[in-house]
Amino acid sequence: MQEVPRFRRGFRFQWEPAQQSYVLLYPEGMVKLNGSAGAILNEVDGQRSVADIVASLEQQFPDAGPLGQDVSEFLQDARQQHWIEWS
Amino acid sequence: MSCSHGHPAPANPHDAGPPLWLLAELTYRCPLQCPYCSNPLDFAQTERELTTDEWVSVLRQGRKMGAAQLGFSGGEPLVRPDLSELIAEARQLGYYTNLITSGLGLTEAKVDAFAEAGLDHIQVSFQASDPELNNAVAGSRKAFDQKLAMARAVKEAGYPMVLNFVIHRHNIHQMNDIMGLCERLGADYVELATCQYYGWAFENREGLMPSKAQLVKAEQEVNRYRERLQQSGSAMKLIFVTPDYYEERPKACMNGWGNLFLTVAPDGTALPCHSARLLPIEFPNVRDMDLQNIWYDSPGFNHYRGDSWMPEPCRSCDEKEKDFGGCRCQAYLLTGNADNTDPVCNKSAYHDRILAARRAADHATAGLTELVYRNADNSRLFFRG
Numbered sequence: 001m002q003e004v005p006r007f008r009r010g011f012r013f014q015w016e017p018a019q020q021s022y023v024l025l026y027p028e029g030m031v032k033l034n035g036s037a038g039a040i041l042n043e044v045d046g047q048r049s050v051a052d053i054v055a056s057l058e059q060q061f062p063d064a065g066p067l068g069q070d071v072s073e074f075l076q077d078a079r080q081q082h083w084i085e086w087s
Numbered sequence: 088m089s090c091s092h093g094h095p096a097p098a099n100p101h102d103a104g105p106p107l108w109l110l111a112e113l114t115y116r117c118p119l120q121c122p123y124c125s126n127p128l129d130f131a132q133t134e135r136e137l138t139t140d141e142w143v144s145v146l147r148q149g150r151k152m153g154a155a156q157l158g159f160s161g162g163e164p165l166v167r168p169d170l171s172e173l174i175a176e177a178r179q180l181g182y183y184t185n186l187i188t189s190g191l192g193l194t195e196a197k198v199d200a201f202a203e204a205g206l207d208h209i210q211v212s213f214q215a216s217d218p219e220l221n222n223a224v225a226g227s228r229k230a231f232d233q234k235l236a237m238a239r240a241v242k243e244a245g246y247p248m249v250l251n252f253v254i255h256r257h258n259i260h261q262m263n264d265i266m267g268l269c270e271r272l273g274a275d276y277v278e279l280a281t282c283q284y285y286g287w288a289f290e291n292r293e294g295l296m297p298s299k300a301q302l303v304k305a306e307q308e309v310n311r312y313r314e315r316l317q318q319s320g321s322a323m324k325l326i327f328v329t330p331d332y333y334e335e336r337p338k339a340c341m342n343g344w345g346n347l348f349l350t351v352a353p354d355g356t357a358l359p360c361h362s363a364r365l366l367p368i369e370f371p372n373v374r375d376m377d378l379q380n381i382w383y384d385s386p387g388f389n390h391y392r393g394d395s396w397m398p399e400p401c402r403s404c405d406e407k408e409k410d411f412g413g414c415r416c417q418a419y420l421l422t423g424n425a426d427n428t429d430p431v432c433n434k435s436a437y438h439d440r441i442l443a444a445r446r447a448a449d450h451a452t453a454g455l456t457e458l459v460y461r462n463a464d465n466s467r468l469f470f471r472g
Binding site for chain 2: 008009010011012014016017018019023025026027028029030082
């Protein structure tokens with residue numbers, strides 16, 4: 001939980017009004033993110049740790065219950081896909 | 088799509104998706120002469136490239152319609168002196184900006200200037216893994232060394248590195264060397280794109296198309312290399328594109344006609360893909376019509392949307408929503424009628440033409456020097472007759 005995720009070089013996360021969703025852009029490709037993936041990646045800034053991100057999301061979504069496991073699993077998955085890396 | 092500026096929403100009878108991908112072919116001019124170039128055969132006839140202001144307008148309109156990926160391509164886009172300006176404009180609009188280049192005309196100073204302007208990614212194309220073959224295919228004696236130097240400069244500047252190799256019968260034996268070269272250069276993505284037969288490549292098909300045996304061996308080599316990369320935890324990704332001619336079902340070309348991709352050619356002609364110019368269809372020009380009307384309302388872009396245009400065997404086929412009948416350009420080049428089922432499909436009455444091309448590939452003997460190289464002199468032969 002102390003790892004600090006950041007986007008891999010060449011990956012850009014942004015809101016797309018036309019698609020009404022967050023997307024991840026990379027060389028000649030684009031992933032349209034669902035709501036929770038978008039909310040998690042929106043917290044990735046290369047400064048804050050996974051634990052910080054979990055705390056922030058739990059504050060934003062108080063009804064969602066503990067989020068540690070889901071967020072941690074998603075970020076591990078995103079790391080395996082080489083979208084993010086630990087800084 | 089809702090619109091808060093008082094414009095009526097465009098009619099969209101076929102429920103076409105927005106043009107998320109915009110390919111800006113800035114010029115057909117190119118220092119290389121690759122005999123598989125996807126530019127039109129008569130490219131030398133094209134005059135009056137769009138001006139900087141006209142391109143800026145295209146970029147703004149496209150972004151407003153939802154385009155997020157932008158490719159600067161050509162020809163060789165570096166030929167345009169306003170490239171840096173266009174990159175800066177595109178980046179500021181929010182595009183992910185890709186420069187697709189041969190590397191010729193690139194310098195370390197330009198690599199840095201483009202990064203400053205906000206360029207996200209540079210894709211450098213190679214023709215082979217060694218200078219001799221590379222330069223023979225490219226028709227340029229200095230190409231390989233320049234490409235190597237520029238690939239290193241791109242890496243040095245911190246861009247993600249994408250290397251592209253077009254694969255054909257003259258370099259398909261080099262797969263392991265090619266992948267090795269890419270790994271040494273630190274590539275993030277490697278596109279190993281076996282030649283597709285449009286434009287110049289269609290003219291040169293017999294001299295380019297690999298045999299089935301060559302293709303199978305190449306694919307095995309890629310798969311083995313990929314496993315090794317995965318085991319070592321490498322992030323280098325290999326993308327192997329197999330040629331349509333060895334498939335039994337057609338591809339879902341461009342994810343559907345006018346459904347995702349929008350190409351704007353150097354003279355402003357808007358196309359649903361970069362090959363579509365060869366079709367006997369009138370396509371609109373960004374100088375005459377705004378992009379919104381071009382995409383949603385023009386006859387050219389609506390020509391093959393939906394399925395009411397489909398003849399048999401597509402019309403009653405249960406896969407028609409999966410592959411949309413395949414590629415219109417391939418149907419046109421191989422059957423003379425772009426409405427026909429892509430002959431790659433083994434349900435097509437013309438599938439024997441694909442089979443004949445495969446048989447020919449088993450016995451082809453043409454050397455590199457017998458290919459028709461892509462240059463202005465050869466191009467003029469195609470429109471002067």
